[in-house]
Amino acid sequence: MIRFEHVTKKYRGTNKPALSDVDFEVQRGEFVFLVGASGSGKSSCLRLILREDTPSEGRVVVLGRDLHTLSTRKVPYFRRHIGSVFQDFRLLPNKTVFQNVAFTLQVIGSSRAYIQQAVTEALTLVGLDGKQKRLPHELSGGEQQRVAIARAIVNRPQILLADEPTGNLDPATSIDIMQLLARINEGGTTVVMATHEAGFVDQMKRRVIELQSGVMVRDDRHGGYGDRSSLPTLAPQEEKGAAATAALTAVLELQREIAASTVEGVAPAAAAAVSEAASDAVAASAVAAAVAVTPELVTSELADRETAPAVTREPAAPPVTRERPAPVKAQPADGATAEPAPHTRPIRIDAPAVDLDGLDLDGPGVADRLGLASDDDEVGPTS
Structure with missing residues (x-):
């Protein structure tokens, strides 16, 4: 079904090859995980299978065809047998769910009757029956990914390539997408999936091909994710x-x-x-x-x-008594009769019993340090 024969891929402007002497074969009906750190060569493998790139050395054989000898004119016909699902969905924003799924069949010239039947079956399979007239922005992330999967399988391809299909989804929705891919595989479609989701790989126990810096380091028929040191970990950081x-x-x-x-x-x-x-x-x-x-x-x-x-x-200390000084009266002029002094009495202010020696009353407070304190320290006379 898919065969890599000592494949090496080098890109312009880079000294290190993206793939180095990769050699494996995928049989019809298999479910294969491509795992490894970012930059290990997983996406390069998928592009070679889809004939978006050609190997620098070695051979890539897909569906019995050597892709190096496949002419550019025949590439669109070859890709009709391969479905692709990506992390970013790649839906047409101005088309409905039905139109997005039907677009693939319209490009290859299928009849209206076949399009109506095939699109309806694909949407039912992915659990979107009844949402044919919705636009992509009216759907959740998981529903948009289901539309992308329906578009990929509507032509009933022999191979389904999935590049991080659950990367933008929450855990619960990711489980639904993985179960959907497993059902598609049970129908006879070969699935090759590049992923960082170690939990799914460990639970499903399917074939795992691990890449490190472009080199294939493991091919396990019923294995788990393997080395998780390359996976990012979240650590709480102190707020500053x-x-x-x-x-x-x-x-x-x-x-x-x-x-x-x-x-x-x-x-x-x-x-x-x-x-x-x-x-x-x-x-x-x-x-x-x-x-x-x-x-x-x-x-x-x-x-x-x-x-x-x-x-x-x-x-408690005895109450402190503060007497307000009597106002200075102006002396009467010569010959004038002095007015009688008004009746005045001292104002008593009872201070709370506080140990003044233990409190720093002269030190700057929070308001002083922030520059919010008033400049008037004295209280005006009270009538």
């Missing part, structure tokens, strides 16, 4: 430069400090002071997230608060 995340972390840390102070039984006045500081930090952190403040700035604020001495529980 997220200002909103850093600001939120600072706020949560201050809230934990307030909760811990309350649980440990800190004096209510001290807890109120810490709560006031937390409120300032919440406002400053929100502004920091809005202006994309750097995480280092907020992290330094957390470090300052962690190293600050803890609030100690001391007996």
